[in-house]
Amino acid sequence: MTALLELEDLQVFYGASQALFGVSLKVAEGQAVALMGRNGMGKTTTIASACRMLPLRSGRVRFAGRDISDWPSFRAARLGLGLVPEGRRCFPNLDVAENLIAAARPGYWDMARVHGLFPRLAERAQQSAATLSGGEQQMLAIGRALMTNPRLLLLDEATEGLAPVIRCEIWAAIATLKAEGLSILMVDKALSELLPVADHCVILERGAVAWQGLPEALTPEVESAYLGV
Numbered sequence: 001m002t003a004l005l006e007l008e009d010l011q012v013f014y015g016a017s018q019a020l021f022g023v024s025l026k027v028a029e030g031q032a033v034a035l036m037g038r039n040g041m042g043k044t045t046t047i048a049s050a051c052r053m054l055p056l057r058s059g060r061v062r063f064a065g066r067d068i069s070d071w072p073s074f075r076a077a078r079l080g081l082g083l084v085p086e087g088r089r090c091f092p093n094l095d096v097a098e099n100l101i102a103a104a105r106p107g108y109w110d111m112a113r114v115h116g117l118f119p120r121l122a123e124r125a126q127q128s129a130a131t132l133s134g135g136e137q138q139m140l141a142i143g144r145a146l147m148t149n150p151r152l153l154l155l156d157e158a159t160e161g162l163a164p165v166i167r168c169e170i171w172a173a174i175a176t177l178k179a180e181g182l183s184i185l186m187v188d189k190a191l192s193e194l195l196p197v198a199d200h201c202v203i204l205e206r207g208a209v210a211w212q213g214l215p216e217a218l219t220p221e222v223e224s225a226y227l228g229v
Contacts, residue, residue, distance in 0.1 A: 003062070004029050004183050005050060005081075005152055010059035012049050019045045021208040022059070027152060032174075032184040034194050034215070036227060037204035043187045044086055046204065047156050050185070051083050052076040064151060078105075082150025084141050086157045086187075092130035096121055099129050099140055100147050107149030114143040117173050135166030142173065153177065155186040159193070167193065191218075191227070203227065 005027040012020040020042050027033045035043050048054045050061060052073045061069045068076050077083070091099050100111060100121070115122035118139040124132060129140060138158060145153060155174070159167045171193045178184060178197055188194045195201070195215040203211040203226045210226050 002029055003027065004031075004064060005185065006060075006062040007046070007050060008060040008062070010046070010049055010061070011057040012045055012054055012059075013057050018057075019207050020049065021206070023049075023204065023207070023209055025202045025209065025212070027183055027185050030181045030183055031199045032178045032186065032197055034198035034201045035185060035187045035204065036189075036191075036194070036201060037210075038227065041204040042207040043204055044156055045207070047083070047154050047185070047187060051081050051154060077148060080149075080151030082145035082148045082153045084138075084145045084153065084155045084158055086160075090129040090132075090137050090140050090144070092128070095126050095128050096132070096140055097125045099144055103144045104147045105149050109146040109149050111147075114146055117146070117176065118143055118169075133166075135162045135169070138162060138166070138170060139173075142170070146177075150182075152183045152185060155184065155188070157187055157189075159188060159190060171197065191223070 003026040007023055007025050010020045010023040023046055035046060037043050045054065049056065052068060052071050056069055060067060063081060064079055091102065094102065100114060120136055121139055121143055124136060129137065132140065142158065159170050175197055198215050201213060201215055201218055202209060205226055211222055
């Protein structure tokens with residue numbers, strides 16, 4: 001399978017503190033990859049590095065056949081990296097429709113298709129993003145990323161802290177996106193919901209890749225060693 005995203009030996013620092021120690025992973029066209037690990041192990045840093053929001057001390061980021069290691073984040077986004085950040089980060093003073101329009105680029109995903117995926121956003125179109133529930137804000141964050149018409153969707157804790165019924169809606173939407181052929185790199189702690197969607201898993205431990213393989217190869221021993229409390 002041809003790699004759409006390829007991270008090669010990423011070394012990333014926050015000041016004098018090293019956060020990533022040679023992280024390498026690939027996401028192929030149409031593949032859903034789960035990036036897992038305990039809190040503080042480097043998952044969000046890896047996502048931010050892939051989106052070119054953090055400088056690299058060394059290593060390489062390739063996307064769609066191009067070396068984007070030295071690109072600013074806005075150029076990476078234009079090339080097709082669509083980020084759903086941890087914490088949602090919707091524009092609070094804009095309404096739902098304005099949030100979606102603000103990120104829109106021409107392509108398959110338009111307002112009607114986002115509304116089809118998340119009907120609640122159509123119902124709340126004129127409502128301020130600040131007044132939405134947490135689950136609705138998460139739907140909006142995903143919809144906003146889709147409106148950029150990305151080739152790769154990066155989801156950082158897309159269901160964290162949400163009510164079970166909302167989590168089910170969002171996981172159903174993610175499964176739909178995968179079935180439609182969208183490439184996905186996703187971070188989440190809910191293994192029972194994450195693994196059925198994933199084609200491949202990567203586990204980080206203290207800023208390095210500790211294990212990777214197929215979801216069915218993730219044994220209780222591996223889970224206990226790297227994902228347990």
